[in-house]
Amino acid sequence: MGQDDTKEYGESIKYDASFKGPIKNRSCTDILCLLLFVAFLAGWGVVTVFAALHGDPSRLLYPTDSMGRVCGRGELQNKSFLLFFDLTRCATPKVIATGCPTPQVCVEKCPTTNWFYNPVSGDADMRPYLICQDGVNPKNESVTVQQFISSGKCAYYYVESEPIGRRCIPRNVADHAENIIAAIKASSSLSIYDSFEILEAILKAMKHVMRFAKFQQVAEGVFQDIKTSWWVLLSGFGVAMLVSFLWIILLRFISAIMIWFSLIAFIGLSGFGAYYTLNKYLTLRSGINNSTMTAAEYEFSKEISRFAELETTWLVLFIITVTILVVCLLVLIFLRKRINIAIALIGQASKAVGDIMSTLFFPVIPYVLQLVFLVLFCVVAILLASAGKTEYRIMCLEDGCGCPNVKENDTCTYEEFNNTACPGASCQFFDYVVDPNIPRLHIYNVFALFWSMFFVSAFGEMVLAGTFASWYWAFNKSKDVPTLPVTSSFCRTIRYHIGTLAFGSLIIAIVRMIRVILEYIDHKIREKTDSKIIRCIMCCCRCCLWCLEKFLKFINRNAYVYCAIYGKNFCVSAKNAFSLIMRNIARVVVLDKVTDFLLFIGKMVVVGIIGIASFFIFSGEVKPAQKYLPEMNYYLTPVIIITIGTFFIASAFFSVYAMAVDTLFLCFLEDCERNDGSEEKPYFMSKDLMKILDKKNKFKEA
Known part of the structure; x- marks a missing residue:
C-alpha cells in the first residue's frame, strides 16, 4: 500500500x-x-x-388436569400422573398445542389392569373400578354408573398403561381393540364412530400424545x-x-x-x-x-x-x-x-x-x-413462559354439543358449566392465558x-x-x-x-437481535412457502448480517485497545x-x-x-x-x-x-x-519482536 x-x-x-x-x-x-x-x-x-410474581415453572414440568390444576403439586401432591379418559379424542396434531379435548385427571399411578364399561354388568360390580374426576364419588348409590359415564365424570375404559412424560400411555392397544370399541359404543352418545374408525383414532391419538410425552420424557431423562x-x-x-x-x-x-x-x-x-x-x-x-x-x-x-x-x-x-x-x-x-x-x-x-x-x-x-x-x-x-391464568373452553363431540346456546371453543367457567345438563359438551382446561405484554417482555429479556x-x-x-x-x-x-x-x-x-463498553456492546447486541428476528422470519416463511427466490434472499440477508457482526466485533475489539x-x-x-x-x-x-x-x-x-x-x-x-x-x-x-x-x-x-x-x-x-529506532525515538518493542519484524534500534542500549 x-x-x-x-x-x-x-x-x-x-x-x-x-x-x-x-x-x-x-x-x-x-x-x-x-x-x-x-x-x-x-x-x-x-x-x-x-x-417471579406471575410465573409458575411447575406448569412446564408437570401435566395439567381438566380443571387446570398441576399434577403432583398442592392438593394433588400425591397424584403425579395424568390419565386421559378417551384417547380417541386426541387424534389430532393440535393436541401438542391445545391439549386433548377429553376429561383428564391426575392419578397416583397409571392403570396396571384393563377395564371396559359393560352395561350388562351391574353397577355394584363396576363401581370399584371407576376412575373419576375429583369431587365425584363412585360409591354414590343414587347415581348410576351409566350417569357417571354419560356426564363425562368417569372414564368408560382404561387399559394397562406406562408413564411417559408423566402421562399414562396405554400398552398393546391393538390387543384390546374390540373391548375398547364396545365400551365406546356402549357409552350412549359417544358411539359416533364405526369400529375401524375408533381403532384408527386411538392409534393416531397415541402417536400425537406420545410425541409430546416422549419429548418431556427425554427432557426429564437428561435432567436426571x-x-x-x-x-x-x-x-x-x-x-x-x-x-x-x-x-x-x-x-x-x-x-x-x-x-x-x-x-x-x-x-x-x-x-x-x-x-x-x-x-x-x-x-x-x-x-x-x-x-x-x-x-x-x-x-x-x-x-x-x-x-x-x-x-x-x-x-x-x-x-x-x-x-x-x-x-x-x-x-x-x-x-x-x-x-x-x-x-x-x-x-x-x-x-x-x-x-x-x-x-x-x-x-x-x-x-x-x-x-x-x-x-x-x-x-x-422460564418464569415468563409459565405466567398466565387458566382458561376453560367448551369442548363437544364430533357431532356437536347437542345443546342450544352452547358453542364449541367458547370460554366457560368450570364449576358452573359442569353442573348444567349438557351430555354432549364439557368445560375443559384449554390453556394459560398470558398478558399481551408477555411476548414483549420475552424480547426484552433476550436483548438484555x-x-x-x-x-x-x-x-x-x-x-x-x-x-x-x-x-x-x-x-x-x-x-x-x-x-x-x-x-x-x-x-x-x-x-x-x-x-x-456499553456503547460498543449495544451496537453488537442490536445486530445480533436483528439476526435473531431474521431467523424467526425465515422460519415462518419456510412454513408458508417453498419459494427458492425468497429463501435465497433471506439466506443472503442472514449472511450479510453475520459478516457485519464479525466486522463490528473486530472494530470494537481494536477500539477497546485504543x-x-x-x-x-x-x-x-x-x-x-x-x-x-x-x-x-x-x-x-x-x-x-x-x-x-x-x-x-x-x-x-x-x-x-x-x-x-x-x-x-x-x-x-x-x-x-x-x-x-x-x-x-x-x-x-x-x-x-x-x-x-x-x-x-x-x-x-x-x-x-x-x-x-x-x-x-x-x-x-x-x-x-511513532518511532524510527534512533536514540531520540527508540522502538519500545522487545528485541525478539524487532528481530521477527526486521526492526532494530540504531543505538546501543544500556
Whole structure:
C-alpha cells in the first residue's frame, strides 16, 4: 500500500516524548450510554420481579388436569400422573398445542389392569373400578354408573398403561381393540364412530400424545442424568481447566513446539475422526439400513438414545471431519512461511503473559459474570413462559354439543358449566392465558442477555488490553512494567470507560437481535412457502448480517485497545484504531489473522482431546471406568455437556493470548509510526519482536 493510499486513512502518528503507555489523566467517556445501560438493567430487574410474581415453572414440568390444576403439586401432591379418559379424542396434531379435548385427571399411578364399561354388568360390580374426576364419588348409590359415564365424570375404559412424560400411555392397544370399541359404543352418545374408525383414532391419538410425552420424557431423562452425574461433569470441567492451564503454561516456555504440536495434533485428530466415522458408517451400512425407516419411527427420545446407531449420523460426521482435515492441510501448505512469523509473535505474547501471570486468572471474573447473566436470563424466560391464568373452553363431540346456546371453543367457567345438563359438551382446561405484554417482555429479556453478555466480554477485553499495553510501552520489560498492571487497568476501566463498553456492546447486541428476528422470519416463511427466490434472499440477508457482526466485533475489539491506552470515547477510539489498521492492512491480514487461526487450532485441540476422551469413557469403550460411572439414560448427555463446557473454559484461557496478540500487534503498528529506532525515538518493542519484524534500534542500549 503506497503513501498516497494511506492518506485517506489519516496521517501517521507523530512522535510524542511524553507518551509512556496508557495515559493516567483521563475523563469519563460515553456517559449517556452508561446511563442508558443502567436504566436498561433496572428495567430487566422490573421484568424479573414481574416474572417471579406471575410465573409458575411447575406448569412446564408437570401435566395439567381438566380443571387446570398441576399434577403432583398442592392438593394433588400425591397424584403425579395424568390419565386421559378417551384417547380417541386426541387424534389430532393440535393436541401438542391445545391439549386433548377429553376429561383428564391426575392419578397416583397409571392403570396396571384393563377395564371396559359393560352395561350388562351391574353397577355394584363396576363401581370399584371407576376412575373419576375429583369431587365425584363412585360409591354414590343414587347415581348410576351409566350417569357417571354419560356426564363425562368417569372414564368408560382404561387399559394397562406406562408413564411417559408423566402421562399414562396405554400398552398393546391393538390387543384390546374390540373391548375398547364396545365400551365406546356402549357409552350412549359417544358411539359416533364405526369400529375401524375408533381403532384408527386411538392409534393416531397415541402417536400425537406420545410425541409430546416422549419429548418431556427425554427432557426429564437428561435432567436426571445431570442430577446423577453432576460430580462427573464437575470433574470433567476440572480436567478441562487443568489441561487448558497446562497448555497455556507450556505455551509460555515452548511456544513454537506447542503451536506446531497443536497443528499436527489437530490434523491427527481430524484424520482419526475421519477414519473412525468412516469405519462406523461402513459397519452400520453392512448391517441394518436405518435410513429406510420413516420419520414417524423416530420420536425424539429414540433419536437421542439411538443417535450413535444411525448410519446417516456417521456419514455426516465423516464429511465434516474430512472437510476440516483438507482445509487445515491447505492452510498449512500455503501459509507455512507466515506461520513461522505468527508463532514468533505468539511467543512474544507468551512472554507478556508470563511476566503478568495474573492475566491467566482474570478471565474467571467475566466468566462468572456471564454465567450469572445467563442464569438470570434462563430463570426469567422460564418464569415468563409459565405466567398466565387458566382458561376453560367448551369442548363437544364430533357431532356437536347437542345443546342450544352452547358453542364449541367458547370460554366457560368450570364449576358452573359442569353442573348444567349438557351430555354432549364439557368445560375443559384449554390453556394459560398470558398478558399481551408477555411476548414483549420475552424480547426484552433476550436483548438484555445479548447486551449484558457482550458488555462483560468487552469489559474483559479492555482490562486485558490496558494490561498488555502497559507491558509493551515499558522500555525495559524487566523493570519498567507497572506494579499490579491488571488491577490498575481494572480500576481505570471501571472508573472511566463503562459507558464506552456499553456503547460498543449495544451496537453488537442490536445486530445480533436483528439476526435473531431474521431467523424467526425465515422460519415462518419456510412454513408458508417453498419459494427458492425468497429463501435465497433471506439466506443472503442472514449472511450479510453475520459478516457485519464479525466486522463490528473486530472494530470494537481494536477500539477497546485504543480506549484503554488513550482514554478516548468509543467513536474516536474506533476511528483511530481503524485508520491505523487500514494504513497497515497488509501486516494485519498476514500476521494478526494467522495468529488468531493458530490460537483457534490450539483451543480446538484441547476441546477435541477432552471431547474424544469423554466419548470413549461414557460410551463404554474404556471398560475399567464403567464401574465408577453412575447409570444414565443417555450416555451422550455428559459427553455433550463436557465438550461444550470445555470449549468455553478453553476459550476463557486462550482469549488471554488472543487479546495479548491483538494488543501487542496494535501497539507495534503504532510504535512503527511513532518511532524510527534512533536514540531520540527508540522502538519500545522487545528485541525478539524487532528481530521477527526486521526492526532494530540504531543505538546501543544500556
